[in-house]
Amino acid sequence: MKDRIYTDHAATTFLSPVALEAMMPYLTDKFGNPSSLHSFGEEASKAVYKARTEIADIFCCEPENIVFTSGGSEADNQAIKTIVSGRRSSVLLISAAEHHAVLNSANSITDSKIEIIPISPCKSGYIDPESVSIAIERTEKSVCGGSFMLANNETGAISDICKISEIIHEYGGIIHTDAVQAAGHILIDFKKLGVDLMSVSAHKFHGPKGIGALIHNGCSIPRSLIHGGSQERGLRAGTENVASIIGMAAALSESAKNMERDTAHIFHLKDMLISGLLPLGAIVNGGGLPGILSVRFPNGDGEALVRSLDLFGIAASAGAACNSKEVGTSHVLLSMGLTHDEAAATVRFSLDASNTDDEIRRIITVMSELV
């Protein structure tokens, strides 16, 4: 296992042993349904409450305003449907570099009265708040809201969501941020961000897959997508994924506790990797998050590079994981103004505290042979 090198942490991360240990009792003896009145139910419900409080403390939000979902995609869908719900003739502003969970959720809106305005990021990958203001001033319609990711999953670019929130609010809209890549990797203060809605997903910070949350501010209450029982205050029906919720809290607490140390180590690894790749002609595409390095090689073929790296036991990505199995050019890189060829010549390495100096040296050696 350890002779393979994993540098695709933006696609997913391994489950932390600490999280697994926290989950085990709830996958075995403590299997109660939190809605049940007996002691089995109470045991599960108390554990979910504790996990909710831990997560709220880390994100600086209210525990009762966390809606557990099946992951980032569901949270993004719920957020978009919440923004447009009940709105007449208005515009929805969306960054052109959003994850497909946001883009395709917006594309699924059949109400022709909602106009979607894509906002392109700048060359470095982040959204300039000024471009949001300009787009709003150009339209005659009212603004139902906006969705702008905190950190991009392909380039790591971080946008000034505080400022964008202010702008959207000034025009009376609801603002959502997809914080899936940022959560567990940089400090997030939900209240300071000023957004109404925020999505997170556990498997991007060493929690289990299939669990995430939509966090709200108590004013813009999420619209339910799944109807049924009154779990999650009626905002998301279905028996709680108890073990995963507990795993999510454990993984998040662990990453919060180690964040400072881990960030320093990851930046060091990234610097090493950049220094090794620049002499090979690499050009860095944007950036911001500690762990994500998106680089292009003039006249290179990103997909061929990723396949060759895999033969050497190195896992990287040519784009977002959801696209990398299909051949296609990254909409994120194109939206930043890269040409088709530049986008297709890109490789993304996403690093983690578990990566080592030796691994980075091996990647550089293999890349020198391949490029």
Ligand SMILES: *Cc1c(COP(=O)(O)O)cnc(C)c1O
């Ligand atoms: C991974 C990811 C998602 C989707 O989350 P899932 O839990 O896999 O559904 C959404 N947005 C971003 C930015 C992501 O990186």
